[in-house]
Amino acid sequence: MADLSVNFAGIRAPNPFWLASAPPTNSGAQIHRAFEHGWGGAVWKTIGAPVLNISNRYGGLTIGGQRLLAINNVELISDRPLDVNLREIAEIKRLWPDRAVIVSAMVDASPEAWREIVMMIEDTGADGIELNYGCPQGMSERGMGAAVGQVPEMCELNTHWVTSITKLPVIVKLTPNVTHITEPAHAAIAGGANALSLINTINSVMSVDLDTLQITPNIGGRGTHGGYAGPAVKPIALNMLTELLTDEGVLRSGVPVCGMGGIVTWKDAAEFLLLGAGAVQVCTAAMHYGYRIVEDMIDGLGNWMDDKGFATIADVSGRALPQMSSFGQLDLGYQAVARIDPDKCIQCNLCYVACNDTAHQCIDLVAGNGVRVDPGYDVRVNGRAVADTRPTPVVREPDCVGCALCANVCPVDGCITMVSVPSTQENISWDALTAQRPEIATSWDAMMAYRKEQGIEIH
Amino acid sequence: MTDHALVDDAQTPHAGFPFDPRFAPTHPPLSAHEAAVEANRCLYCYDAPCIQACPTHIDIPTFIRKIATDNLRGSARTILEANFLGGTCARVCPVEELCEGACVLNSEEKPIAIGRLQRHAVDHVQERGLQMFTAGTPTGRKVAVVGSGPAGLSVSAELAKLGHAVTLLEKRELGGGLSTYGIIVLREPVEVSLQEVEAVQALGVTVETGRELTDQAGLTALLDEYDAVFLGLGLGAVPAMGIPGEEHLIDGLQYIEDSKIAPDCLPDAVNIVVIGAGNTAIDAATIARRRGADVTMLYRRTDSEMTAYRHEYEFALSEGIQYRFLTQPVRVISEDGKVTGVECVKMVLGVPDTGGRPRPNPLPGSEFVVPCDAVISAIGQEKPALANELGLDVSGGYIVVNHDMQTSLPRVYAGGDCVRLRGTASTVMAVQDGKYAAVAIHQQLSQTQEAPHG
Ligand SMILES: Cc1cc2nc3c(=O)[nH]c(=O)nc-3n(C[C@H](O)[C@H](O)[C@H](O)COP(=O)(O)OP(=O)(O)OC[C@H]3O[C@@H](n4cnc5c(N)ncnc54)[C@H](O)[C@@H]3O)c2cc1C
Ligand SMILES: Cc1cc2nc3c(=O)[nH]c(=O)nc-3n(C[C@H](O)[C@H](O)[C@H](O)COP(=O)(O)O)c2cc1C
Ligand code: SF4
Ligand code: SF4
Ligand code: SF4
Numbered sequence: 001m002a003d004l005s006v007n008f009a010g011i012r013a014p015n016p017f018w019l020a021s022a023p024p025t026n027s028g029a030q031i032h033r034a035f036e037h038g039w040g041g042a043v044w045k046t047i048g049a050p051v052l053n054i055s056n057r058y059g060g061l062t063i064g065g066q067r068l069l070a071i072n073n074v075e076l077i078s079d080r081p082l083d084v085n086l087r088e089i090a091e092i093k094r095l096w097p098d099r100a101v102i103v104s105a106m107v108d109a110s111p112e113a114w115r116e117i118v119m120m121i122e123d124t125g126a127d128g129i130e131l132n133y134g135c136p137q138g139m140s141e142r143g144m145g146a147a148v149g150q151v152p153e154m155c156e157l158n159t160h161w162v163t164s165i166t167k168l169p170v171i172v173k174l175t176p177n178v179t180h181i182t183e184p185a186h187a188a189i190a191g192g193a194n195a196l197s198l199i200n201t202i203n204s205v206m207s208v209d210l211d212t213l214q215i216t217p218n219i220g221g222r223g224t225h226g227g228y229a230g231p232a233v234k235p236i237a238l239n240m241l242t243e244l245l246t247d248e249g250v251l252r253s254g255v256p257v258c259g260m261g262g263i264v265t266w267k268d269a270a271e272f273l274l275l276g277a278g279a280v281q282v283c284t285a286a287m288h289y290g291y292r293i294v295e296d297m298i299d300g301l302g303n304w305m306d307d308k309g310f311a312t313i314a315d316v317s318g319r320a321l322p323q324m325s326s327f328g329q330l331d332l333g334y335q336a337v338a339r340i341d342p343d344k345c346i347q348c349n350l351c352y353v354a355c356n357d358t359a360h361q362c363i364d365l366v367a368g369n370g371v372r373v374d375p376g377y378d379v380r381v382n383g384r385a386v387a388d389t390r391p392t393p394v395v396r397e398p399d400c401v402g403c404a405l406c407a408n409v410c411p412v413d414g415c416i417t418m419v420s421v422p423s424t425q426e427n428i429s430w431d432a433l434t435a436q437r438p439e440i441a442t443s444w445d446a447m448m449a450y451r452k453e454q455g456i457e458i459h
Numbered sequence: 460m461t462d463h464a465l466v467d468d469a470q471t472p473h474a475g476f477p478f479d480p481r482f483a484p485t486h487p488p489l490s491a492h493e494a495a496v497e498a499n500r501c502l503y504c505y506d507a508p509c510i511q512a513c514p515t516h517i518d519i520p521t522f523i524r525k526i527a528t529d530n531l532r533g534s535a536r537t538i539l540e541a542n543f544l545g546g547t548c549a550r551v552c553p554v555e556e557l558c559e560g561a562c563v564l565n566s567e568e569k570p571i572a573i574g575r576l577q578r579h580a581v582d583h584v585q586e587r588g589l590q591m592f593t594a595g596t597p598t599g600r601k602v603a604v605v606g607s608g609p610a611g612l613s614v615s616a617e618l619a620k621l622g623h624a625v626t627l628l629e630k631r632e633l634g635g636g637l638s639t640y641g642i643i644v645l646r647e648p649v650e651v652s653l654q655e656v657e658a659v660q661a662l663g664v665t666v667e668t669g670r671e672l673t674d675q676a677g678l679t680a681l682l683d684e685y686d687a688v689f690l691g692l693g694l695g696a697v698p699a700m701g702i703p704g705e706e707h708l709i710d711g712l713q714y715i716e717d718s719k720i721a722p723d724c725l726p727d728a729v730n731i732v733v734i735g736a737g738n739t740a741i742d743a744a745t746i747a748r749r750r751g752a753d754v755t756m757l758y759r760r761t762d763s764e765m766t767a768y769r770h771e772y773e774f775a776l777s778e779g780i781q782y783r784f785l786t787q788p789v790r791v792i793s794e795d796g797k798v799t800g801v802e803c804v805k806m807v808l809g810v811p812d813t814g815g816r817p818r819p820n821p822l823p824g825s826e827f828v829v830p831c832d833a834v835i836s837a838i839g840q841e842k843p844a845l846a847n848e849l850g851l852d853v854s855g856g857y858i859v860v861n862h863d864m865q866t867s868l869p870r871v872y873a874g875g876d877c878v879r880l881r882g883t884a885s886t887v888m889a890v891q892d893g894k895y896a897a898v899a900i901h902q903q904l905s906q907t908q909e910a911p912h913g
Contacts, residue, residue: 347504348505350503350505379516381511382516382557384512384561387509
């Protein structure tokens with residue numbers, strides 16, 4: 001079985017699955033139970049300034065009957081007294097020496113405030129500190145959380161205050177509520193961060209209740225923006241992760257990145273690892289199903305690594321990154337077309353309507369005798385037997401632009417595949433082409449001439 | 460937007476009708492959550508095969524999508540626009556043979572439960588008493604409809620929507636035809652059928668029960684008063700078998716009717732024989748079985764030739780109903796006016812008849828007796844004798860109509876079971892006949908400038 005252990009910025013853990021700083025890591029009793037279920041580490045629910053949490057703090061996203069595809073929270077940091085948290089952190093670390101115990105903190109933007117809390121955290125014996133510059137609601141209005149994470153100068157300064165006084169590894173947790181994620185990342189690195197983690201929650205308004213006309217969550221007749229997390233945010237998190245891990249500055253610094261945002265299964269985790277994460281954190285999925293989900297995460301990841309011949313997490317980490325590219329470097333000559341497997345097709349015609357209405361009108365309905373027919377039926381004829389002789393969708397390959405819409409809508413696995421076909425066009429990237437012939441980027445006439453040369457016809 | 464779980468309608472005793480819990484429906488309604496999950500499973504096919512397989516061509520993907528988006532009223536409207544008796548059809552249609560049988564998910568997994576979803580949507584509006592349609596602008600034209608079964612109700616509703624004044628004549632006490640009197644409560648409680656009659660009335664249709672068309676003079680009178688006449692007569696009682704002891708046979712249709720309207724009249728027999736193997740026979744047998752009797756069905760051919768659907772046959776087996784195939788009853792045996800058994804003869808299958816089914820022939824000397832204390836006959840329905848009386852062209856006892864449901868007499872249309880020379884008689888086919896007839900009648904009335912009657 002593959003070795004799942006990790007050494008993340010000097011923090012060791014038996015597996016890369018850590019609970020993110022959030023309700024699942026709110027107390028010693030909880031984390032004790034989580035570790036019993038096998039979690040490799042936990043980032044303690046953020047401690048710091050005194051707060052009062054509010055009642056009715058979560059909104060849920062349901063789509064097509066599927067619940068909690070995302071959660072939106074208006075929760076603040078831990079509302080338990082500092083000394084209680086610190087005592088329990090020390091207790092947990094003593095009981096679970098092999099697990100990663102990291103303390104998330106957030107205090108006023110002053111060197112004194114940070115010094116004070118860092119000293120207290122060090123005294124607990126915890127393995128690391130995570131700086132919460134992310135909370136988009138409640139704390140930011142008080143000049144903490146995202147208010148720090150969104151201003152690179154503040155981010156650098158606050159990080160520096162912490163890194164200059166502690167020997168513990170310092171992870172800076174980034175907020176996704178910025179235009180360029182690399183800017184706060186550079187600032188954190190300049191401030192001496194030993195690692196980065198992302199993403200914290202995304203600013204959001206969850207929904208409006210159509211019965212009551214209230215914003216959800218409805219807090220005594222009012223609503224506010226909250227932090228968005230859960231399965232629905234995964235693609236955003238993966239993008240930000242790759243932005244960091246393909247960035248010169250971040251790469252040069254060598255700081256590892258802990259990925260999170262929408263991880264529900266071992267497969268999600270594997271994707272984060274393949275794109276370069278050194279460990280992962282999970283919040284919403286644990287809130288949805290409880291700590292027990294980690295068993296399958298560990299088991300599934302291990303089995304997959306065995307299948308693929310990966311011995312360690314380091315073998316996996318970043319394996320898919322080299323494929324990341326900019327648009328300008330993609331091959332303009334690459335050509336794929338949709339191909340339908342008639343044996344798998346169940347004739348739902350979703351590909352037909354998708355291509356016809358919103359792509360390139362290149363799927364035909366073909367009757368059993370090979371004749372192209374229009375959709376529709378004779379109202380005088382009915383019965384399931386008649387329906388059995390439905391026409392089959394067929395792609396007119398020369399007209400297919402290979403957009404892959406049909407393959408995305410087809411409900412049958414493996415029924416429509418995008419097959420790469422020999423291209424008559426030149427294999428060249430946009431960057432290379434426009435370096436050679438800059439006029440193509442500025443003149444439609446030049447563009448049309450190039451197309452003619454290449455035999456590119458757009459219908 | 461919460462839709463409360465629907466009350467199982469047959470579980471609710473209704474003021475007017477007696478309720479026997481043993482006749483509780485076999486398919487309980489879907490809960491709101493079940494309906495949402497099932498609706499979201501539908502692929503929303505384009506030009507979907509389920510629409511084509513439905514004889515009334517309900518836009519199934521659209522109505523299901525509307526359930527998925529919590530638009531139950533819109534969903535019901537989509538259904539009822541294409542099929543005014545969507546509530547009955549949701550319960551009685553042989554969906555395995557029609558819409559669900561055509562669902563593309565048959566090849567992958569389970570088809571969508573279209574019938575149960577349809578019921579979910581229609582129940583929603585019916586339980587709230589919402590009327591989905593209004594009568595059209597009055598055209599000044601009048602149509603008489605004879606028979607308030609599915610065919611009659613369907614044509615009445617469509618004509619009323621087009622603005623014609625419709626009078627619906629029904630010889631029986633209650634409207635609804637076989638939906639009221641013939642479909643067992645397990646599938647459809649009486650209230651559902653009566654609600655459909657009320658929905659037609661809400662469109663301004665005058666329903667006159669207890670009015671029978673009996674002869675040609677009656678038809679002439681109708682043609683004098685109305686611009687057109689539609690005949691939705693249905694079929695008749697169970698035909699006589701012509702065997703000794705015939706007088707002891709219980710009419711299967713009457714038996715089912717009593718189970719719905721007057722269950723106290725049902726005989727308390729413990730060993731019941733049902734003759735026949737069609738839908739009616741299975742329905743009668745099911746009622747008898749649910750009332751605690753041992754039930755044996757006699758059929759002169761084998762299970763491969765039965766006219767009942769396969770799923771009905773299997774349902775009957777699962778209910779504990781026994782079958783005796785290749786068995787022909789020849790005499791009802793009785794003592795002191797009480798039935799004690801049926802004398803039968805064994806049959807052998809011979810050469811196929813014109814319908815392609817092997818002809819059963821009696822095996823001489825193979826007589827034997829099936830002991831029982833009641834015999835129900837359910838070997839079909841008599842053809843509408845009135846058709847000859849009215850001077851209509853008839854074929855095989857059925858009224859002859861053209862594509863527009865027009866009979867051989869001008870301004871006289873017909874539809875439903877009474878014209879079903881070919882194909883299976885079913886509620887949904889009767890509803891579709893009503894739609895075709897309404898279109899044709901409307902066209903004829905729109906073409907003729909002057910009212911043809913005085
Ligand atoms: C026991 C049984 C079970 C069935 N089960 C199913 C099923 O599960 N699914 C399904 O789809 N179909 C089923 N059917 C068939 C279905 O009920 C019929 O196909 C459908 O009711 C036909 O409708 P209709 O309007 O043509 O006739 P009917 O429903 O028979 O209605 C005819 C109406 O006309 C009235 N009438 C007749 N003559 C006159 C007259 N001279 N004057 C005034 N009124 C008159 C009658 O009283 C009756 O109300 C079943 C039939 C039976 C007998
Ligand atoms: C209810 C809730 C409370 C949270 N509280 C904190 C917090 O106190 N500190 C913090 O750094 N992140 C907090 N987060 C963010 C999570 O740690 C995590 O970054 C985010 O939920 C994305 O991961 P997920 O998609 O697995 O939930 C919170 C998230 C949720 C849903
Ligand atoms: S890939 Fe796009 S253009 Fe080609 S058939 Fe599919 S939908 Fe149409
Ligand atoms: S979407 Fe897929 S299954 Fe449906 S018709 Fe197209 S190819 Fe067939
Ligand atoms: S065929 Fe099945 S999946 Fe497709 S629209 Fe009809 S019910 Fe839905």
